[in-house]
Structures are given as C-alpha cells and as structure tokens.
Amino acid sequence: MIFFIVQFSRNPTANGVGVDLLKGGIMKIGIPKGLLYCKYHPFLTTFFTKLGCDVVISEDTNKNILDAGVKYCVDEACMPVKIFHGHVASIKDRCDILVIPRIMQLWKNEYICPKFCGLPEMVINSIDNLPPTISEPIYATSQKKLYNWAKAAGKYLGKSNNKVRLAFHSALNAQRDYEEGIFDKGYEVNVALIGHPYNIYDSFSNMNLVKKLNKLGVGIVTGEFTHEDTLRDVAKKLYKKPFWTFTRENYGFAINVAKEKIVDGIIYVSSFNCGPDSIIIELIKNSLPHFPFLILKIDEHTGEAGIDTRIEAFADMLERRTRIESNFSTHG
Amino acid sequence: MYYLGVDVGSVSTDLVLINENSNLVEKIYLRTKGNPIKAVQEGFKMLRKNYKDSEIAAAGTTGSGRLIAATIIGADAAKNEITAHATAALEIEKDVRTIIEIGGQDSKIIIINNGIVVDFAMNTVCAAGTGSFLDRQAERLDIPIEEFGDYALKATNSVRISGRCAVFAESDMIHKQQMGYNHSEIIRGLCDALVRNYLNNVGKGKTILPKVLFQGGVAANKGMKMAFENQLGFEVFVPENHSMMGAIGAAIIAKEKVKKTGITNFRGLTLAESNIVTRSFECEGCANKCEVVKIYENNNVMGYFGDRCTKWSNRLRENTKLA
Incomplete structure (x- = not known):
C-alpha cells in the first residue's frame, strides 16, 4: 500500500x-x-x-x-x-x-x-x-x-x-x-570506484578523485556497466537480502568486478557517518579478504593531504603488484 | 656522494643523509611547530655546517608536508609515507612482513609479501592512538614524553582504559587517576588501550605476521612496544632509526630516481639563508574560493598551493619553462 x-x-x-x-x-x-x-x-x-x-x-x-x-x-x-x-x-x-x-x-x-x-x-x-x-x-x-x-x-x-x-x-x-558511468580504457592499472553515486560524481566533495586517479595513471570503472541481474545474483549469496538498494548494488558490483578480474583494486568512497556504508564495507571486506581495498572517508574538511597520501600509496601498491604479477605467472 | 631525505610530518620534521649504500650518515630531528618551511630551513642550517651542496646528489621528501617541502628544496621525488616507510624497512630487513607505523597524526599498517607492499591501511579521520594523543597525555601528567614508556614498564598491573576515542580515553584516565591508581599503571593501561584500538581499527582484517617492524616516533615508547608484543604474542622489532624511517625511505627513492634521470633538481643548502614567506589569498576565479598559498623566496614567487583547478600552481611551472 x-x-x-x-x-x-x-x-x-x-x-x-x-x-x-x-x-x-x-x-x-x-x-x-x-x-x-x-x-x-x-x-x-x-x-x-x-x-x-x-x-x-x-x-x-x-x-x-x-x-x-x-x-x-x-x-x-x-x-x-x-x-x-x-x-x-x-x-x-x-x-x-x-x-x-x-x-x-x-x-x-x-x-x-x-x-x-x-x-x-x-x-x-x-x-x-x-x-x-x-x-x-x-x-x-x-x-x-x-x-x-x-x-x-x-x-x-x-x-x-x-x-x-x-x-x-x-x-x-x-x-x-542517458549513459552514465566511467569505464576507462588504456590504463595499466585500473580500480573500481564504488560508493553512493553522489559521492562518486560530485568532484567537489570527493576532491577531484577521478581526475587525481587518472593523473596517477589509474583507470576507473564504475558500477553502471554491470548488469542488474549479475548484481542481484551476487547479492543473493548474502545471508539476508540487503534492505537498501545502493547496498545491494555496491556489494554486487564489488564482488563481481573483483572475481572477474576487471580491475586491480577497489576504492570505496564513503561519507563519514553513513550507516549503510558502514555495513556494506565490512561485507565486501569479508568476501574479498585478499583483494586490494581502499576506503576513503569524505567529510567537510577540505584538506587534501590525507586523501592524496592514501590514493598515491594505493596506486603505488597496485602498480608494483601488477608489475610483479605480470613478470611471474604464479602467485607468491 | 650523499642523498638527502626530508620527512615533514605534523609533529616532527626529520632530515637524513644517506650514502651510496643507503647507510645513515646524518640525522636531524626537529619539531615542525606548525611551520614546515622554517623547520626545513632550520635543518638545512645545521647540515650546512658539515656538508657542501656538491656532496648532495639527490633529495626526496615525504610526510604530509612533502609537497611544500619538495617545492622549496627542489626535490627529485615527493613520495607518500606508505611507500617511503616500506622502502626504508625493506632496506634494513628483507624479510619484513608487517610494518606498524605510528606517527603524530597518522597510524598505518603495511603488509609486505616477497618485498612488495600488498596491503595497507591508515587510521580514518580519528587521531586516537597516535603520537599527538600520547604527547598530550604526557603533558597533562607532567611526565616528559621520553620517559613515558619507562613508566609503563614499571607497572605490574594495567588499568583498563577505553581506547576507542581520545576524548573518552582522557576522561577515563582522569577518572582512574582520581580513584587513586598510580601513574605507571594508568600509563600502561593507556598503552594497552592504544594498541587494542590500533589492532581493532587500523589492523582490522589484516593478518599480522612476523617479522614486525615498529616504526615512527611512537616506537620510542617502550610501553607501546611491550603492549604490542603482549597482544600479538611475538617479538616486535624497533629499528635503530625508527623515527627516521620515512626520511630514509625518501632519500632512497630520490637516489633511485636520480640514478635513472642522471640529474638532480636540488636547489642547495643555501636555502637556509633565504627569506621565505608565505601569503595566502582567496582565489576569486570561481565559487570554490580556494585558499591559495603563495610562497616567496627573497621576494620572488616560488610556488603556489591549494588551488583545486591548478590554475595557480601551473602558472609558475609555465614561467619556469620560459625562463
């Protein structure tokens, strides 16, 4: 009703x-x-x-x-x-x-x-x-x-x-x-950018994250290109159906993009006091214990040093990991 | 030849010189005191007494003030703290698996496998469990921060203190102190609480394998080392130059960079004598109204910072190209 x-x-x-x-x-x-x-x-x-x-x-x-x-x-x-x-x-x-x-x-x-x-x-x-x-x-x-x-x-x-x-x-x-979403091509290192859409697409609140990552040589993939059925199938494996739409979508996308090896790592952009995110982040981490995963908490403070350090270090790490993995075919 | 590494952190500014074999030949520890430029100049003044510009073949910076430092000294590399700490740790200990780094405002965990950083985490916006908090408590209890660790070692018992939040921890400590527990027991309890918080927060979901290196300023605190060992169940190693690891890493990265490029951008130690002033202004270019910092050296504009669109920071780069 x-x-x-x-x-x-x-x-x-x-x-x-x-x-x-x-x-x-x-x-x-x-x-x-x-x-x-x-x-x-x-x-x-x-x-x-x-x-x-x-x-x-x-x-x-x-x-x-x-x-x-x-x-x-x-x-x-x-x-x-x-x-x-x-x-x-x-x-x-x-x-x-x-x-x-x-x-x-x-x-x-x-x-x-x-x-x-x-x-x-x-x-x-x-x-x-x-x-x-x-x-x-x-x-x-x-x-x-x-x-x-x-x-x-x-x-x-x-x-x-x-x-x-x-x-x-x-x-x-x-x-x-209307076609939305980002699917960068031609980068050696790629990350999935996950979060509520307004955190990903508002370049002011996320401090130009998309541009910054591209500048560091990191390509970006967002969730819009994953089929709704896939998102649903992945989320079905959870012990309970997620209550929030974005929780289900973000979880489905994260797990799928990692399992399909579409990206080398995941960056989750989350508002400082977001309740649904606090749950979904833990669920993703539990399901992907060994996959590179970076959480960026965004808040009112506009100092960029903290966010820069984290994404730079993440990009460095991914770059070295991919270099090693392409040199040796087996994992260490 | 020597290679200079500068780590401009929130609390301290560290300068090191390393030689060809990446061994430490000089280290300077200074308090940043809210003025990174002055701290770097101060360090250069001390270096000038014993070293010549021609002896320095490369310079690298790290820490939260790495960009401003890189601009004023003409650094060859400005790297984030994670990469710098991992580089330095791997130089002294090839088999390191976990790096615990606790600095003034940040705490980090770095997981290494086969000499490669495979995972890391940093504290979120909360500064509980970092050096600044310990500093403040030492000051409040009127104990020099250098002796803080010894107090913890003296205690036979640990008082339970909440480590989740610095504000709650402080009120908890005051409460326990008013109930008559002695300083040693409270400080030991604080160390235990901070380690608990670190492992639950920064180290959440990470498998901490030995060998563990404990780096950063807080590693000087023996109480923290002991608390880590008790909770992890194995030995934690504190490198001799634990507080300089970031700077050492920056120096190594700069060394490698210059080996590749063959030329350094280092502007020399004479910077110590320069008159450097910064002025900030609100850019009126758009509604973002960025607070742009303008740095002058002897009345010449040296660089700009803080503009989101890079209109100002690029301007100088273009000018230098022309010059």
Whole structure:
C-alpha cells in the first residue's frame, strides 16, 4: 500500500498554485544539483521542460554551497545531505517552485536511505523563505507508480493530463538514453570506484578523485556497466537480502568486478557517518579478504593531504603488484 | 656522494643523509611547530655546517608536508609515507612482513609479501592512538614524553582504559587517576588501550605476521612496544632509526630516481639563508574560493598551493619553462 502524502505546499489551492504563479510569465522550476540529481537529471529536467517550465538548476557544488549547507542543515546529517541543503539555498530565490525529490523506492522490496524519505521535511524546516515545493514521494518500481508522481506534479502546476503524459514519456526516454558511468580504457592499472553515486560524481566533495586517479595513471570503472541481474545474483549469496538498494548494488558490483578480474583494486568512497556504508564495507571486506581495498572517508574538511597520501600509496601498491604479477605467472 | 631525505610530518620534521649504500650518515630531528618551511630551513642550517651542496646528489621528501617541502628544496621525488616507510624497512630487513607505523597524526599498517607492499591501511579521520594523543597525555601528567614508556614498564598491573576515542580515553584516565591508581599503571593501561584500538581499527582484517617492524616516533615508547608484543604474542622489532624511517625511505627513492634521470633538481643548502614567506589569498576565479598559498623566496614567487583547478600552481611551472 502506498501512502499518498499530499504534502504539496503551504497554501495549496484546488487548481494548484500554478495558475496563480503563471501570471508573471513562464514558471521557473528549481532543481537542486545534489544527491541523486547526478543519476536522474535527464528525467527531472526533461519532464519540467516539456511541461513548458523554465528549469533553474543550481551550480556544481562549490565552497559557497557547502558552507550554506553546513549552516542550514541539522548537524548529524551526512555531508551529501548537507550539500543538498546548500544547493537548495543557492536557488531558492531564483525559482517559483522547488523540486525536492522524495525518492522512496527504485526496486520492489528495497529502499533508499531514510534521509531521502524525510528530505523535504528536513529542508523545509531548516531553510526559511522557501518557495512552494514539489515533494511528492517517488516510487520508481514501475512506470505506473512513477507516473503517479508525474500526475501529481503536473496537477500542481495546473497542466493538462495530456501534457503531463507526453512530458512523462519524453522524460523516461531521456533517462533511458542517458549513459552514465566511467569505464576507462588504456590504463595499466585500473580500480573500481564504488560508493553512493553522489559521492562518486560530485568532484567537489570527493576532491577531484577521478581526475587525481587518472593523473596517477589509474583507470576507473564504475558500477553502471554491470548488469542488474549479475548484481542481484551476487547479492543473493548474502545471508539476508540487503534492505537498501545502493547496498545491494555496491556489494554486487564489488564482488563481481573483483572475481572477474576487471580491475586491480577497489576504492570505496564513503561519507563519514553513513550507516549503510558502514555495513556494506565490512561485507565486501569479508568476501574479498585478499583483494586490494581502499576506503576513503569524505567529510567537510577540505584538506587534501590525507586523501592524496592514501590514493598515491594505493596506486603505488597496485602498480608494483601488477608489475610483479605480470613478470611471474604464479602467485607468491 | 650523499642523498638527502626530508620527512615533514605534523609533529616532527626529520632530515637524513644517506650514502651510496643507503647507510645513515646524518640525522636531524626537529619539531615542525606548525611551520614546515622554517623547520626545513632550520635543518638545512645545521647540515650546512658539515656538508657542501656538491656532496648532495639527490633529495626526496615525504610526510604530509612533502609537497611544500619538495617545492622549496627542489626535490627529485615527493613520495607518500606508505611507500617511503616500506622502502626504508625493506632496506634494513628483507624479510619484513608487517610494518606498524605510528606517527603524530597518522597510524598505518603495511603488509609486505616477497618485498612488495600488498596491503595497507591508515587510521580514518580519528587521531586516537597516535603520537599527538600520547604527547598530550604526557603533558597533562607532567611526565616528559621520553620517559613515558619507562613508566609503563614499571607497572605490574594495567588499568583498563577505553581506547576507542581520545576524548573518552582522557576522561577515563582522569577518572582512574582520581580513584587513586598510580601513574605507571594508568600509563600502561593507556598503552594497552592504544594498541587494542590500533589492532581493532587500523589492523582490522589484516593478518599480522612476523617479522614486525615498529616504526615512527611512537616506537620510542617502550610501553607501546611491550603492549604490542603482549597482544600479538611475538617479538616486535624497533629499528635503530625508527623515527627516521620515512626520511630514509625518501632519500632512497630520490637516489633511485636520480640514478635513472642522471640529474638532480636540488636547489642547495643555501636555502637556509633565504627569506621565505608565505601569503595566502582567496582565489576569486570561481565559487570554490580556494585558499591559495603563495610562497616567496627573497621576494620572488616560488610556488603556489591549494588551488583545486591548478590554475595557480601551473602558472609558475609555465614561467619556469620560459625562463
């Protein structure tokens, strides 16, 4: 049973606020470039553009955004959630309506981190003078369920069913056409970069990790190229089905990429106080006791010396290991 | 010919000279005191008394301040501490399997198999169990850090202290002290707690095989050595120059590098006389507002640091190419 939390705005009207706001011209929809934006931006931006709205997207994460996020957000949240707050703060005055995706489920019987379910409340209660928000829960387990979100959002903006349907299908197509992920070729040493997508693709919070690794002569492979069925099969070997989607995916990817010898090592990028990560990291370590595995904890501090030392040493180690292994065919 | 190694750590700055056979000929230990540049200059001043620039064939740096040090001295190699420590350890002990290194703010474990680093781990953001914490406790108990280990050896009993977190450990220690336990027992308990924390945290999931080398500044603490031996159940070796291992490793790496390239970038010991100042500014180029550090030597710009996009740090490189 799906809870239909109609938590649309502070002053909803029967026809939606869209009609009122539109008097001023084209509606400006603000989309914060935080959390899962990196994964689902084609869907979100296409949907609202096709509905005839202007889409206002926050800048790439930067120091101002991080500072604002730390200022507004509750202290115990993880850094990606704080950064999301910063993105909201940076565009709240430039849009008529703000989209805060309340992503609940991507697959049946598993969930996204609880901070996503409560994200709109966290943001609305922490940042003053926000425009009205679209924060309808997103259940992306089937096209039909996802369409519920589109219908609600469209109604809120005062758009016709027909228009919403067309926009929804364009958005789905845009999402399907979007190719994400990194699969470097031509490097002698390669690592799998694992973690929540917003930690891997936000080059500010991970201190340019992708570029740094490439510069050290290390190629990168991310999880998007591993087939969903493979991820599922690997995770089935766990004593219990993982509750969180990213836990299952990251575990499946790590084990598969190591067993298939696609990479020489694994780097796991984790937010300092991430609960699901604390479990998944141990599970991966237990399953791959002899595979090179580096954990990078990212936090608010911006000193890069610590992260540089770790990735340099890891790259050195992998380079020597591969050199030895290619010289002698047998393991020592 | 000599080869210079500089390890700029959070607490200490170490300089060494090694000879062709990688034997130590000179070692200097200085406190970094928050000013790595000054510490390096201080060290150079001392080296100048006995050595000439022409005698130094290569220079390497390591430690958290390796980049800034490499820029000012013109290093041939700037290597991370893991590689540097492993290189130095393998030089003195070919059969080493595990290196325990505990420094001022970092603690590390390095696993070696057949002379190759096969695994390593470092402490995460937490500094519990590192040198800084011991330093602070020694200061609080008014015991010179050099004698800290002897106190632990004197104790017949170890007081249980929580080692998970430096803040909790400290309150635990104060609590035990107020209950009347003597200093020796508390210090021994602290050493046991730190080792427990190290093995559970940094050493988690790692198989620690002998021969074990215990390196870094904290290895001077006999109480820590004993605690490791008690908990591991076999002997732990502390190399003679345990606190210099990083610097020695950097010197060896620089030596090997220069053997390959045939030319050193070392700028000479006259650096000791230079007037080096740093100024930082907030770059306005984009919203990242990086805090860029600009280093001047005798009013000439020597280098930039801290810019994410490398706009500033590359600028100088281009200029030197032109010059």
